[in-house]
Amino acid sequence: MKIKAIIIEDEEPARELISNFLKDHPEIELLGGFSDGFSGLKAINGLHPELVFLDIQMPKLTGFEVLEFVNESPVVIFTTAYDQYAIKAFEANAADYLLKPFSRERFSLAVEKAIEKIQSRHQDTKAIDGILKTYEEKPSVLERIAVRTGSQIKVLQVFDVTYFEAYGDYVKIHNREGAFLKEKTMKYFETHLEKNKFARIHRSYIVNVAEINKIEYYDKESYMVVLKDNTRLKASTAGYKLLREVINL
Numbered sequence: 361m362k363i364k365a366i367i368i369e370d371e372e373p374a375r376e377l378i379s380n381f382l383k384d385h386p387e388i389e390l391l392g393g394f395s396d397g398f399s400g401l402k403a404i405n406g407l408h409p410e411l412v413f414l415d416i417q418m419p420k421l422t423g424f425e426v427l428e429f430v431n432e433s434p435v436v437i438f439t440t441a442y443d444q445y446a447i448k449a450f451e452a453n454a455a456d457y458l459l460k461p462f463s464r465e466r467f468s469l470a471v472e473k474a475i476e477k478i479q480s481r482h483q484d485t486k487a488i489d490g491i492l493k494t495y496e497e498k499p500s501v502l503e504r505i506a507v508r509t510g511s512q513i514k515v516l517q518v519f520d521v522t523y524f525e526a527y528g529d530y531v532k533i534h535n536r537e538g539a540f541l542k543e544k545t546m547k548y549f550e551t552h553l554e555k556n557k558f559a560r561i562h563r564s565y566i567v568n569v570a571e572i573n574k575i576e577y578y579d580k581e582s583y584m585v586v587l588k589d590n591t592r593l594k595a596s597t598a599g600y601k602l603l604r605e606v607i608n609l
Contacts, residue, residue: 362389363478365411368400368426369393369439370418374460378413378439381467387475397421398513405431410478413458416440421513424495425506427488429513435474436491454491502552505533507540516540519557522587524549524566536589559606561585561599569607575600 365388369375375393382390391407394400398420404412412434416423423438438457455477456470505516516533525532530541531549550560560566567585575595576584583595585603595603 362387363411363475364389364391364409366391366403366407366409367393367413369413369415370395374439381464384468385471397426401426401429404434408432409434411435411474413437413439416442421506424492427492428506429508430488433488435477437470437474496548500552501554505542507533507542509540518553522568522571522589523593526564556606559603561593561595561603565593567593
């Protein structure tokens with residue numbers, strides 16, 4: 361039985377190259393190529409491929425955001441323009457990576473690794489979780505957040521967020537459109553948000569300092585941060601100290 365595969369890559373020449381190279385591997389059946397993260401995610405959940413050639417930098421959804429929302433657990437080969445140092449972190453969990461531009465020989469090596477991984481049947485959701493965990497631990501600055509709203513996926517721009525709120529096992533992300541839940545920790549957002557633009561004022565709140573209207577004394581243990589939309593958020597003593605450092609009070 362052939363191994364089903366799809367390509368998720370925003371550059372048409374790259375999709376054509378992968379498709380052409382796959383002709384050397386008759387054991388793989390190419391189900392299609394997709395030019396953005398949204399259509400690629402839909403294809404994974406609808407076509408159930410065992411192998412995905414996945415670009416990282418794409419419009420609409422990045423490769424990592426796609427993996428966040430998959431219902432399936434395909435083997436992943438990253439196709440990327442990232443430098444080799446950056447992508448090394450993902451090798452332990454992805455089948456392989458292809459650094460653009462890549463040769464036919466390098467492509468075949470990646471495919472062989474993927475086939476071995478599929479045939480060994482060791483691929484499960486833990487591998488996808490491992491890719492995401494490795495990515496999330498990188499000290500990169502967060503610029504956008506993909507959230508699920510019903511059956512839809514929406515991408516929020518971080519600079520539009522007014523504040524983040526701890527909400528059980530989730531974080532509630534507030535902006536002018538409303539509130540959205542994300543299955544992350546407050547520590548994750550605290551680590552990945554720009555330090556001079558966001559401050560964790562309380563164990564339950566991280567605030568966009570540009571959205572602060574005023575700070576009021578609350579009691580001997582805390583202060584009240586009032587946002588431009590009149591939302592009132594309590595700041596702990598430690599949170600208030602951090603906020604003063606961020607806004608240079």
